[in-house]
Structures are given as structure tokens and as C-alpha cells.
Amino acid sequence: MKQAIVWFRRDFRLQDNLALFHAVEFARKQDAKLIFVFQIDPYFNRGKIELGNQYFFQAVHAFMKGCRSLGISFIIKKGDPVSSFQELFDDYPDITAMFLNEDRIGYGLQRDEKVKEAAEKYGISWYSYQDAHILGPGEVLKGSGTYYEIFSPYYRRWETLPKQPPVKLDLSLLKESAATYDLHQQDPILKVYHSEWRTGEKAAWEQMKNFTDKILYSYHDTRNKVHNESTSKLSPFIKTGAISARTLYFYVRGTELNQDGKNAFLKELAWRDFFQSIFARYPESRIKPVNSKYNAVPWRENREYLKLWQEGRTGYPLIDAAMRQLNQEGWIHNRLRMITASFLTKNFLIDWRHGEHYFSKKLIDYDLASNAGGWQWAASVGTDAVPYYRIFNPVTQSKQLDPDGSYIKTYIPELRNVPITYIHEPWKMDEGDREAYGCPSGREYPKPAVNHHEQRKLAIEMFQTAEGENKGG
Ligand SMILES: Cc1cc2nc3c(=O)[nH]c(=O)nc-3n(C[C@H](O)[C@H](O)[C@H](O)COP(=O)(O)OP(=O)(O)OC[C@H]3O[C@@H](n4cnc5c(N)ncnc54)[C@H](O)[C@@H]3O)c2cc1C
Incomplete structure (x- = not known):
């Protein structure tokens, strides 16, 4: 047979x-x-x-x-x-x-x-x-048959193209067709490591339904909040294929909710396809800036700073909370990925490839194209990236994204008793405050490793140097 x-x-x-x-x-x-x-x-x-x-x-x-x-x-x-x-x-x-x-x-x-x-x-x-994708590389092309490099026109085209609806498998046919042999192979690598993150098709569907019932209607407004359940957290399921991007697309599109929430979500799914398409067009995206103008950015080698960033000890509470969450749980919110990536590259002036590599090991939703695309975006070296002079201020971001400091307190126990006045800038506390709020000298939360305003200037100079070399060369 x-x-x-x-x-x-x-x-x-x-x-x-x-x-x-x-x-x-x-x-x-x-x-x-x-x-x-x-x-x-x-x-x-x-x-x-x-x-x-x-x-x-x-x-x-x-x-x-x-x-x-x-x-x-x-x-x-x-x-x-x-x-x-x-x-x-x-x-x-x-x-x-x-x-x-x-x-x-x-x-x-x-x-x-x-x-x-x-x-x-x-x-x-x-x-x-x-x-793996709603529309794969080569399926969303310009009229000239070439790849889009800017998201907005890509997305306009993506929206209009027909999409393959999900296919339904007859389980009885599946069972009939599976070969039966007396095998119960196992490998020690395949086991339960953590119970916090669920796996599998059933859990993915529950997560999708829970998200569409409770969060999707306000997703366009709330998706940038880092606390509470503001996004779908479906990425680990998408990464392992527990649910297909097609299923998500058609399910969300079919819900009877306001267009704003739905459109904002479908657009995020399109970003995933876009980055895949960019990677297919630029196969060296993991190691080489897509924007060749920034090949020569003189990044600094600083092992000590890299370690502080990895371990969540930079002295900037939101950055540190995010890195600690990443280390503990293998997942962080999109805004936090953007801000931590920006911090590494534009406050510590460290090459984005170090950060990309670190995320690739820790993220449970690690995706080659989305990660490289996200890093190139945040480091301003990719296509359609954030301009290099727009640099996130870690304190302003902290106040905006975590106004009551509850996210910070979840991941930084040293700051648990610190009041809102200081939670985003704990270095402003005097000795008496530190004593009163349970972070006395010796085992307190670290002071900022760098001054954001000074580093910001250096980062801009670094990019201008690369631009100068580019013009000269
Ligand atoms: C530096 C950096 C690194 C990143 N690395 C990864 C990665 O390795 N794997 C990964 O899946 N995403 C990555 N992202 C994109 C994004 O942060 C995650 O997809 C998102 O946070 C997952 O959470 P969610 O499922 O709750 O997202 P939701 O907001 O609920 O979005 C739904 C889905 O849309 C897709 N999506 C959303 N935003 C993006 C985006 N900006 N780019 C591509 N796809 C997106 C994801 O599949 C996500 O699950 C990265 C972003 C940055 C800035």
C-alpha cells in the first residue's frame, strides 16, 4: 500500500x-x-x-x-x-x-x-x-510585479486581495488515513516545561474567542496599554501553528463588532505578512540593515551595558520591568519590545543585532521575519522604520504606558512600595524616602546607567556619521 x-x-x-x-x-x-x-x-x-x-x-x-x-x-x-x-x-x-x-x-x-x-x-x-501567512511573500506585489517596501501601500493592496478561507478537516477521514504502527516514540526534549503559557488548538481557540468577546471592540484604543489584557496574546499560538492566521482573519472579520477594533487588529496581522515579505526580498535581514544608508552606523561595543539591559538593571523602571518579564515569561507587549529595542540601540548605542539575537532566544513567539523587522524598525535601519531622531524617552513612555506604575511593580519587587511620585524616576528619592519605601542603600534599585538626554544626542550623531559616510562614499 x-x-x-x-x-x-x-x-x-x-x-x-x-x-x-x-x-x-x-x-x-x-x-x-x-x-x-x-x-x-x-x-x-x-x-x-x-x-x-x-x-x-x-x-x-x-x-x-x-x-x-x-x-x-x-x-x-x-x-x-x-x-x-x-x-x-x-x-x-x-x-x-x-x-x-x-x-x-x-x-x-x-x-x-x-x-x-x-x-x-x-x-x-x-x-x-x-x-503560515494570510498572504505570503510574492502574493502582494506592486503593479510592476515588484515587492512593496513601505507598509501603507502594501496594506492597501493586501486588503483588496482575495484570501484563502480556512479548510475544514474531516477527523474520521484523518483517522482512517493515518498509518497504524506500534510506535510510541518520545524524546526527552519534548515535555512540559512551564504551565503558565498554554499550548494547542483548543487553548488557541479559547484565547481567540475570549479576545474577540472582551477586548477586540476597544483594541484600536487600548492596544498600546501595557497592563491589563490589551492585546490578543495569540502570538505564541500563531508561532507554533496552534491556530492559523487565516482562521484568525476570517473569524475576526466575521464578528459583529465595530470596524475600528477589527480593522486595527487585521492590520497587525498584515504587518506579520509584510515583514515576511520584506525578509523574502532581503534574505540577509537578520544581519544586514535593509536601509543600506545605515550599514556604517558606528555602534558601541559595551558588554557591561548589554548585560544590564538583558538582566533588567538599567535603572529605568519600565525598561527593566519589560526585560524581567521577557526573561521570566518569554513574552512582552509590542510597545515594550519597541521601547526596550530603542533603549538598547539609542540609549546604550549598542548594535541592534545583539538585541535581535537575545529576543530570538527568549521570545516564545519568536518569528524570524517579525523579529528582524521589529528590530530594524526600532533601530531605524529598516525599511519604513522610525526616523533615527525620534527616540523614545523612557520616562515619558513609562508615565504614558504605565500611569499608576502597577506594571513596573509586578516585575520589580524592589520598587513595590514606592509611591507614584517616584515610580517612574526612583533616582529622585532622597535617602529618607528610600528608607521609608523599602529600598535602602545596598540592596536598592540601581541608578540610571546613562543619562537619556546625553545619549540621545550621541545616538543622533552616530546616525549622522553613517549618513555622512554614505554621502562621502
Ligand atoms: C523589536 C520587536 C521584536 C518583535 N519580535 C517579534 C517576534 O519575534 N515574533 C512575533 O510574532 N512578533 C514580534 N514582534 C511584533 C509584536 O510585538 C508581536 O507580534 C506582538 O506583541 C504579539 O502580541 P499579541 O499576540 O498580543 O499581539 P496583537 O496586538 O494581539 O496582534 C495580533 C497578531 O498580529 C501580529 N502582529 C502584531 N503586531 C505585529 C508587528 N508589529 N509585527 C509583526 N506582526 C505583528 C502577531 O502575529 C500578533 O500575534 C516584534 C516587535 C518588535 C518591536
Whole structure:
């Protein structure tokens, strides 16, 4: 009997999963059996398993468990992807086809090309689908057939283009088509690491419904508040594929709520597609500014400052609270990503690539294109980025985004008893205040490592130097 592989990578769901849907169709028509595969590639988990990967492997673990309860088992392969699949092709000579949702950028793209080549040598047909995005790279182009580099016109076009509606999988067909073998493979890397962040399709749907019921109507107004539940917090589910971006798009669009909230949310989903498209156009986006004018920004090397930033000890409470939340939970609000990125690059004058790398390890929703795009935006080196002279003031931002200081107090226990007068600028307290509010000398919250106003001037000079060199060169 014919067999076909379904290779899961970042699409851990049964519903609206294009590769799985088409594989089940294939199995039905060809009377074939499906083999579900997860491949553990050392490229993605070298060294310590950081927060981001912990969440990912936890999500894979939960998905496999759910599949097992339906009688579907997985084959887990480990090591070099090409060798892993060659072994599989040798072990299962009846495999005639392979289904997967494509990766269009980065290492994933190169890996897929190599595995595809190996599959073709075995005479195995390769079926891949653009599944991760509502509209993928190359699907939103200018009339001239070129890529958009500015978000607003991209978005206007994105809005008008037809979109693939979600596909519904018949679970009884799925169960019939899954190959049964006596396998309950496990790998020690796949386990529950944390219980705070939920994983899986059911939890993703609950989160989506909760968000649309309670938050979406005011999302356009409140999404910039860092406390309370102001955004969907769906990004970890989107990252692991527990819910598809298509499902979200159609569900939100179909709700009977005011247009403002819905439009603001759909626009954010379009940003995700936009950054993916930019990365496809500029494949070196992780290491090279898209705006080549800023290739020569003379960033400072300062290991001590980098460490202060990473550990949340810069002396600016909002920055530190955000970095501590990132370290503890692997997620922070979009505004906080913008402000911490701005602080690293324009207050500490440190190269954005250090920050991008740090976020890539810690974020449980880490996405190659959105992260590189977000960092390039905040560091003013990307396309359509914030101008370099618009530099967030960490104190003003703190007062605006966390007016009562409750967010700061959640993550900085040293400041828990500090009143609102000082919470955004604790360095203004005198010795008596510090004693009274429980942060006496010796174990108090640190003083600001740098002066924002001085650093702001230096940052602007740094960018002007790069612009000067660009003109001169
Ligand atoms: C420096 C920096 C790094 C970032 N790194 C990542 C990353 O690694 N992974 C990631 O998913 N997002 C990243 N973002 C974008 C954004 O911060 C997160 O998508 C968002 O905070 C996730 O929270 P949410 O699901 O509650 O968002 P919501 O506001 O509820 O938005 C819904 C969804 O829209 C998408 N989205 C929203 N804003 C953006 C945006 N600016 N760019 C791209 N997609 C967006 C996400 O998929 C998000 O889940 C980064 C932003 C910055 C400034």
C-alpha cells in the first residue's frame, strides 16, 4: 500500500492545516496511508534550551499527545534533516509523496530545498503549501510585479486581495488515513516545561474567542496599554501553528463588532505578512540593515551595558520591568519590545543585532521575519522604520504606558512600595524616602546607567556619521 509523509514543523494543529488537509485528500483518493513525522534539527536547539524553545517543544509534545488520543502516532527523527529523511525513505519503501507547509525564508528554506532534492532522488513527489501567512511573500506585489517596501501601500493592496478561507478537516477521514504502527516514540526534549503559557488548538481557540468577546471592540484604543489584557496574546499560538492566521482573519472579520477594533487588529496581522515579505526580498535581514544608508552606523561595543539591559538593571523602571518579564515569561507587549529595542540601540548605542539575537532566544513567539523587522524598525535601519531622531524617552513612555506604575511593580519587587511620585524616576528619592519605601542603600534599585538626554544626542550623531559616510562614499 502506498504511503505518504506529513512533515509537521510549525503547524501543530489539525484544522485549517493545508498540508494535512491535502495529504488526507491524497490518502483518500490514492488509498494511501499517512505517516506523521517530526524532525528534531540540531540547528534550532544548540546548547541550552532557552525559554523560546521550551515553549515550542512543549507545544509539539502536547500536539503529539492529542494525536495519540486519536490513535495517530508520530515518527520522531533527530539529526541532520536530509539524513533523517533518507533513513525514512529506506525504512518505508512504499512512500510515494511528502506533504508539508513551506518555509519561504531563512534556514528553513535552504533545508527544504535539500530535503526536496533528496526526496526527488527517491522518486517521491513533493507537495508544499503557503500556510503560515494570510498572504505570503510574492502574493502582494506592486503593479510592476515588484515587492512593496513601505507598509501603507502594501496594506492597501493586501486588503483588496482575495484570501484563502480556512479548510475544514474531516477527523474520521484523518483517522482512517493515518498509518497504524506500534510506535510510541518520545524524546526527552519534548515535555512540559512551564504551565503558565498554554499550548494547542483548543487553548488557541479559547484565547481567540475570549479576545474577540472582551477586548477586540476597544483594541484600536487600548492596544498600546501595557497592563491589563490589551492585546490578543495569540502570538505564541500563531508561532507554533496552534491556530492559523487565516482562521484568525476570517473569524475576526466575521464578528459583529465595530470596524475600528477589527480593522486595527487585521492590520497587525498584515504587518506579520509584510515583514515576511520584506525578509523574502532581503534574505540577509537578520544581519544586514535593509536601509543600506545605515550599514556604517558606528555602534558601541559595551558588554557591561548589554548585560544590564538583558538582566533588567538599567535603572529605568519600565525598561527593566519589560526585560524581567521577557526573561521570566518569554513574552512582552509590542510597545515594550519597541521601547526596550530603542533603549538598547539609542540609549546604550549598542548594535541592534545583539538585541535581535537575545529576543530570538527568549521570545516564545519568536518569528524570524517579525523579529528582524521589529528590530530594524526600532533601530531605524529598516525599511519604513522610525526616523533615527525620534527616540523614545523612557520616562515619558513609562508615565504614558504605565500611569499608576502597577506594571513596573509586578516585575520589580524592589520598587513595590514606592509611591507614584517616584515610580517612574526612583533616582529622585532622597535617602529618607528610600528608607521609608523599602529600598535602602545596598540592596536598592540601581541608578540610571546613562543619562537619556546625553545619549540621545550621541545616538543622533552616530546616525549622522553613517549618513555622512554614505554621502562621502
Ligand atoms: C523589536 C520587536 C521584536 C518583535 N519580535 C517579534 C517576534 O519575534 N515574533 C512575533 O510574532 N512578533 C514580534 N514582534 C511584533 C509584536 O510585538 C508581536 O507580534 C506582538 O506583541 C504579539 O502580541 P499579541 O499576540 O498580543 O499581539 P496583537 O496586538 O494581539 O496582534 C495580533 C497578531 O498580529 C501580529 N502582529 C502584531 N503586531 C505585529 C508587528 N508589529 N509585527 C509583526 N506582526 C505583528 C502577531 O502575529 C500578533 O500575534 C516584534 C516587535 C518588535 C518591536
